[in-house]
Amino acid sequence: MNDSSSTATASDGGALACFALRDEVAIEDFEEGSLVLLCEQLRLVQLNPTARDVVGRLDGQRSVRQVARAVAEALAQPLEPVLADVVELLADLERQGVVERCSAAAKCERGGCMSEGKRYLANPDVSCREEGPEGALLFNPDTDGTTVLNPTGLLIWEALREPRTEEQLVACLVEACDEVPADQVGGDVDEFLKTLLPGGFVGEVLEEGAA
Secondary structure (H helix, E strand, C coil), rough: CCCCCCCCCCCCCCCCEEECCCCCCEEEEECCEEEEECCCCEEEEECHHCCCCCHCCCCCCCHHHHHHHHHHHCCCCCCHHEEEEEEHHHHHHHHHCCEEEHHHHHHCCCCCCCCCCEEEEEEECCEEEEEEEECCCCEEEEEEEEEEECHHHHHHHHCCCCCEEEEHHHHHHHHHHHCCCCCHHHHHHHHHHHHCCCCEEEEEECCCCCC
């Protein structure tokens, strides 16, 4: 899949990283591919159609895995080999200055602001009683509070058995719910945390040494 002008290198960013085109980049599309112009460097990078498709899906909000899933579905190919190619491609394009990883501030400016860096964990004192296909019932003995989870909420709850960021939760659900759009998953996770954090069902994991 990768047809940029240099050999790609392995990325350490993983499937949860988010990328966007650099501001200095201009792209011209042709029938057999695209040319990327690095305006400050006055240099061209060639992309094949599939690589162009990947770049066109970068919005600074979706993770590499979410982008790879969309590409895999479009090509009717398995996710994992496509994901490996996308990670490799973006590592190469990042090194060449075509794309950049998005900081928390940049993601917020693009409308994709999550609780960057914050990790959440299900309260271990809360009991969870599954109610078949309907979801589950949570009971917090500290507050005598209860709440009902739908099946999506139960998936999020199970994912919170270990500390995860909001972005990692979205990635887990995208993996589990193949037919659900990533934007909808992100909304479900955001609503889940806003609902369960105040009642003590879920807590924020403080970094070691934090006040």
